[in-house]
Amino acid sequence: MPTKMRTPTKTKIRKGDVVQILSGKDRGKQGRVLESRPKEGRVVVENLNVVKRHMRPRPIRDANRMGRQQILPGGVIDKPAPLPVSKVMLVCPVCKRPTRIGVDVREIKGEPVHRRVCKRADCGQEIDR
Ligand SMILES: [Zn+2]
Numbered sequence: 393m394p395t396k397m398r399t400p401t402k403t404k405i406r407k408g409d410v411v412q413i414l415s416g417k418d419r420g421k422q423g424r425v426l427e428s429r430p431k432e433g434r435v436v437v438e439n440l441n442v443v444k445r446h447m448r449p450r451p452i453r454d455a456n457r458m459g460r461q462q463i464l465p466g467g468v469i470d471k472p473a474p475l476p477v478s479k480v481m482l483v484c485p486v487c488k489r490p491t492r493i494g495v496d497v498r499e500i501k502g503e504p505v506h507r508r509v510c511k512r513a514d515c516g517q518e519i520d521r
Pocket residue numbers: 484485486487488489491510511512515516517
């Protein structure tokens with residue numbers, strides 16, 4: 393067993409959240425999270441951190457059993473690249489400001505229910521509604 397455990401980046405950011413980019417060329421821009429990868433500590437944000445992928449034309453296998461082989465056209469494709477979660481901040485849907493996420497635990501019928509809340513002192517509203 394390794395003595396040093398790597399702490400996985402815990403992210404409370406989920407798919408569908410709106411985040412603001414903190415650094416890089418898209419700093420200050422906002423976008424919706426398309427994909428959250430907690431294991432990698434990364435998120436993919438719509439239209440942000442876009443990289444150009446140069447694709448070669450390639451055949452699609454078994455796309456059409458009947459006719460001739462179809463070709464996927466090549467060219468330059470814009471694709472959002474995953475961003476480290478440390479470079480994004482959730483935008484609170486209530487106060488519309490980038491914020492840290494707090495967790496509020498409340499007992500409902502004997503079951504603890506975790507809710508994400510805005511950490512802004514003057515807001516503190518529930519994020520998921
Ligand atoms: Zn807020």
